[in-house]
Amino acid sequence: xxxxxxASLESIAPAAGREEIVRTIDVVKxxxxxxxxxxALKGVNVTIYRGEYISIMGPSGSGKSxxxxxxxxxxxxxxxKVFIDEVDVAQLDALELAWLRCRKIGYIFQxxxxxxxxxxxxxxxxxMIFAGLSEADAREKAKAILERVELGHRIYNKPSxxxxxxxxxxxIARAFANDPAIILADEPTGNLDLNTGKAIIALLKRMNREQxxxxxxxxxxxxxxxxxxxxxxxxDGMVEKIQxxxxxxxxxxxxx
Amino acid sequence: MAELISSGTGRGAVGRQVxxxxxxxxAIALRSLKLRLARSVLxxxxxxxxxxxxxxxxxxxxxxxxxxxxxxxxxxxxVVVAVxxxxxxxLVVLSLLVCMVGISNAMLINVMERFREIGxxxxxxxxxxxxxxxxxxxxxxxxxxxxxxxxxxxLAVAMAVALNHFGAxxxxxxxxxxxAGILPACLAIGPAITVLAALYPAWKAAxxxxxxxxxxxx
Ligand SMILES: Nc1ncnc2c1ncn2[C@@H]1O[C@H](COP(=O)(O)OP(=O)(O)O)[C@@H](O)[C@H]1O
Ligand SMILES: [Mg+2]
Numbered sequence: 497x498x499x500x501x502x503a504s505l506e507s508i509a510p511a512a513g514r515e516e517i518v519r520t521i522d523v524v525k526x527x528x529x530x531x532x533x534x535x536a537l538k539g540v541n542v543t544i545y546r547g548e549y550i551s552i553m554g555p556s557g558s559g560k561s562x563x564x565x566x567x568x569x570x571x572x573x574x575x576x577k578v579f580i581d582e583v584d585v586a587q588l589d590a591l592e593l594a595w596l597r598c599r600k601i602g603y604i605f606q607x608x609x610x611x612x613x614x615x616x617x618x619x620x621x622x623x624m625i626f627a628g629l630s631e632a633d634a635r636e637k638a639k640a641i642l643e644r645v646e647l648g649h650r651i652y653n654k655p656s657x658x659x660x661x662x663x664x665x666x667x668i669a670r671a672f673a674n675d676p677a678i679i680l681a682d683e684p685t686g687n688l689d690l691n692t693g694k695a696i697i698a699l700l701k702r703m704n705r706e707q708x709x710x711x712x713x714x715x716x717x718x719x720x721x722x723x724x725x726x727x728x729x730x731x732d733g734m735v736e737k738i739q740x741x742x743x744x745x746x747x748x749x750x751x752x
Numbered sequence: 753m754a755e756l757i758s759s760g761t762g763r764g765a766v767g768r769q770v771x772x773x774x775x776x777x778x779a780i781a782l783r784s785l786k787l788r789l790a791r792s793v794l795x796x797x798x799x800x801x802x803x804x805x806x807x808x809x810x811x812x813x814x815x816x817x818x819x820x821x822x823x824x825x826x827x828x829x830x831v832v833v834a835v836x837x838x839x840x841x842x843l844v845v846l847s848l849l850v851c852m853v854g855i856s857n858a859m860l861i862n863v864m865e866r867f868r869e870i871g872x873x874x875x876x877x878x879x880x881x882x883x884x885x886x887x888x889x890x891x892x893x894x895x896x897x898x899x900x901x902x903x904x905x906x907l908a909v910a911m912a913v914a915l916n917h918f919g920a921x922x923x924x925x926x927x928x929x930x931x932a933g934i935l936p937a938c939l940a941i942g943p944a945i946t947v948l949a950a951l952y953p954a955w956k957a958a959x960x961x962x963x964x965x966x967x968x969x970x
Contacts, residue, residue, distance in 0.1 A: 561966060570875065570963045591879070597962065598877020609872040609965055613783035625773050626877035670876070682966065 516582070517677060517710050518544040518567055523576035525562050525733075536562040538733040539576065544712060546677070549704050549723055552714040554730035560714035561682055563730065567712060568603060568680045569596055581677065598626050602671030602709070604681035604700075608663040610655040616642060616666045617651040623673040641669040645699060661692035665699065672703055679704070681713040685720070697723055773882055781890040788862065795858045796898045802851035803902025803942045804909065809840045810934050811910040815926055819918055822925040848941075852949040859891060859953035863960075870957050871965030880958040887957050891950030892943055899942025903935060 525537040536559045544550055552560050565571035566578055569585045578585045580600065588596060597603075602623075610619050620638035625631060642651050645665040655663050664684060671679050684700065685693035701723040704711045713720060721727060721744050729736045785792045821831050863870070870883055914922050 565963055565966065568875075570966070571961070594874075594877050594879050597875055603872075603875045603965070605872070605965060607868070607968070609868055609875075611780070611869055611872065613780060613787055622776070622873075623876040625776055626879075626882075631775070674877075 514545040516543055517546045517548075517580065518542070518712070519579045520563075520567065521577045521579075523563070523566050523573045523578060525559075525566060525571070526574045536733050537566070537573070540566075540730075540733075540735055542728060542735060542738070544710060546710055547704075547708050548725045549701060549711045550713065551720045551724040551727045552712065552730055553716060553718075553720070553727050554736075555716060558730050559733040560716075560730060562733075564680055564682045564712075564714045568601055569593055598623060599674050600676055600678060602673070602676040602679045604664070604667050604671050604679065604684045604713075606683035606686040608655070608660070608667045608687070610663055610666055610670075612655055615652050615654055616647060616658065616669075619655070619666055620670045620673055623670060627674050638669070638673065641672055642666070644703075645669045659692075660688050661695060664688065664692075664696050668696070668699060668703065672707060672709070675707065676709060679709050679711045681711065681715075683715055683717070684713060685715065685717045690719075693717060694719055774885065777882060777885040778889055781886055781893060784862075784866075785890055785893060791858055791862070792894060795855055795894050796901070798851050798854045799895060799898025799942060799946060800902040800905060802847045803899050803938060804906035805847050805902075806844050806941070807903055807906025807934065807938050808910045808913075809837075809844050810938070811907065811931060812913065813837060813840070814930050814934065815910070815914055818927045818930075819914065819922055819925045823918065823921065848945060852945055855891060855894075855946055855949035856953060859887060859950045860956070862890075863887065863953045863957040866957075867960060867964040867967060870960045871962050871967070874960070874962035875965050883960070884954050884958040887954035888947055888950055891946045891954070895943040895946025898946070899939060902942065903938055906938075907935070 520540050520542050523537050523540040524535065527534045527536055540559075540563060552563060554560050562571075566573045567580075569578070569580070569588070572586065580596065583596075585593075585596070610616075611622065614622065617635060617638050620641055621631070621634040624634035624637060629637070639648070639651060642648055645668055647662060647665050647669070650658060650662060655666070658666065668684075671681075679700070681700065685696055688696060697717075697719055700711055700713070703709065704723075713724075721741070724741055724744075726741070727739045727744055729739070824831050873883065914926070918925070
């Protein structure tokens, strides 16, 4: 359900002069399955600006995760280019890529992906230790971030002792550990019930506003529309249309 | 930003990243061993038994002829040159090989099971070397523990058998100096074998792509 919004919410158009943070140029991704070639992305051109909250919406199998991987430097596109902060990701060597993943981008997954043998605190501290912080500093900062996601009382719990929603909060805290410029989330609410999902979306939005991080979330969860500045509708490996939040409200009726 | 990635800041951070998280790797490795307790215990026992066999055969081979000859000389009976027990050496080498294959397989299963964890760590900025360390440390930990247990066990068996065979006179006739050399050698061989066995699985883990974090199927 998409609730109509009042005009008081300003529509955030990508005004000229805003700082670009991600740009994809003709990104094509082909998967070879046996002797078949499957084109998962068929030339994606998008530009994302610093501080935006972007939803990549589309049905299952439309290529959202594939785009997520390309933008996140997790997988090389078959052709085309991905620029992050004006750096061509394809030009980076292994060490620079590790650095990019560590400092520039925070990842959030549908399956939470916490390290099972580590406590919430250690999970959040781990990327900071990879970034070169001392263990004491990392733990102190991790504690502060966990308090911000309202898990200050569960920092010594292992993932198995936490609910799905709590695990995703830890994952969000971990994604923000190194103050990344970009947060990439793939179906962050996919494994959560309605209310927990809503709370996670609200938390992502709050962190987006407070930290100024650009949030890019692949999802087919319509609850996400409410908080998105822009929505990329993707179908069959192509961007079908790009809408501001205000436009979505007008169209909301069509979606059912 | 282009400068930032290629500048000293980025390189410096990467440099620190390589050295610092050894303690972290050790902590994760130990807890992973505990999490997969049954498999860890099985691997541990394999190493223990193989090392006990090695120690027992080695000590017995060093001790048996020496003590026997000493007894013969004491009783003024001419000494016959002892036959080397090559068959036992074959068996020991074979058991060590089987042990290596066992460790290697257990580690491979381990790596396959933990694809998501490995991929996630890579997304968090772990370098290949960190992942490599993680699995080598895990294997090394088992290797050291298994070797220590195997040493004690093998030593006890060899001593008990010798004592039973020769009687109390064994205590004065045994070549203690030579025996003392065997233990450190085994202490090196055991962990070396386990680390060697883990090299391929650990390397496979280190080469895993970060997209593995996204894979849903097991
Ligand atoms: N590793 C892969 N190998 C082969 N085909 C893949 C792989 N990953 C995704 N695909 C295919 O690419 C298409 C897009 O998948 P994906 O990006 O995961 O979609 P979404 O995340 O929108 O559900 C699908 O048809 C899927 O089957
Ligand atoms: Mg997907």
